[in-house]
Amino acid sequence: MYMIIWIVPAVLLFILGGFFTVQQQSCAVIERFGKFHRIVDPGLRWRIPIIDNILTRLSLRIHQLDVSVETKTLDNVFVNVVIAVQYKVLAEKVFEACYTLQDPEYQIKAFVFDLVRAQVPKLVLDDVFSKKDDIADAVQTELEKPMSEFGYGIIKALVTDINPDQNVKAAMNEINTAQRLRVAATEKGEAEKILKVKQAEAEAEASILHGKGVAGQRQAIIEGLSQSVEGFVKQVPGTQASHIMDMVLLIQYIDTLKEIGAGSKSNVVFIPHSPGSVSELSEQIRETIFAAQKISEKD
Secondary structure (H helix, E strand, O other): OHHHHHHHHHHHHHHHOOEEEEOOOEEEEEEEOOEEEEEEOOEEEEOOOOOEEEEEEEEOOOEEEEEEEEEEOOOOOEEEEEEEEEEEEOHHHHHHHHHOOOOHHHHHHHHHHHHHHHHHHHOOHHHHHHOHHHHHHHHHHHHHHHHHHOOEEEEEEEEEEEEEOHHHHHHHHHHHHHHHHHHHHHHHHHHHHHHHHHHHHHHHHHHHHHHHHHHHHHHHHHHHHHHHHHHHHHHOOOOOHHHHHHHHHHHHHHHHHHHHHHOOOOOOOOOOOOOOHHHHHHHHHHHHHHHHHHHHHHO
């Protein structure tokens, strides 16, 4: 009676001790007496205690392994290239993934080291940056076939970082800065050149227009004085044109002095300052008028 009381709980514990669970997106490898027995899918499962042993549990999710590789470029610059390899255990090759490789991550690192150190030394530093996708594709292609035989699928390989020496980075930044400053100086010089050319053209056109205006003004004054003198001579017979011009100039001279005197801050000085100088000025104006008439008659 006492043996039954002890045997029944022992049997129940033995049976219940064989139950175990397998998580979703994973599997368990069962061995019987040290030999592969079966692969268990997710859910509540049972094994024979003592006889069956759970060797390992494998996750079927995607894993990422970051591999940092130090190598040298074609232009003798040492760089540290970081490769991110995304991989997973193939559900149909769990046996190979469990029993073929001792350390799958170490194997992936070995392939990545070998490939990167074979590819990067063929490129100069600038091409390493511009062709990083080519390096990543080469790593993925190189890994897919051998790792598939080992039960692992390569999802994607990415070049996540390229780190040259700090001094090389500083030199690259200085080169870039110098190039941009040279371009900026060239553009600034061209802009200043255009401004000066346009300013010179504007000044030339303004001078031409000013000269035409002055010439027209003088021509109008000469014509007006000529018409006034001729009209006065016709109305007052016997009057000489020289006397009329002297009178007009004297009136203009007096009016000018009146305007200068009206201003409190005027600093205009006439040399010589005497009414007798008007005759000399009138003589010069008459010569100018006669010369203008001759030119107009020739035209």
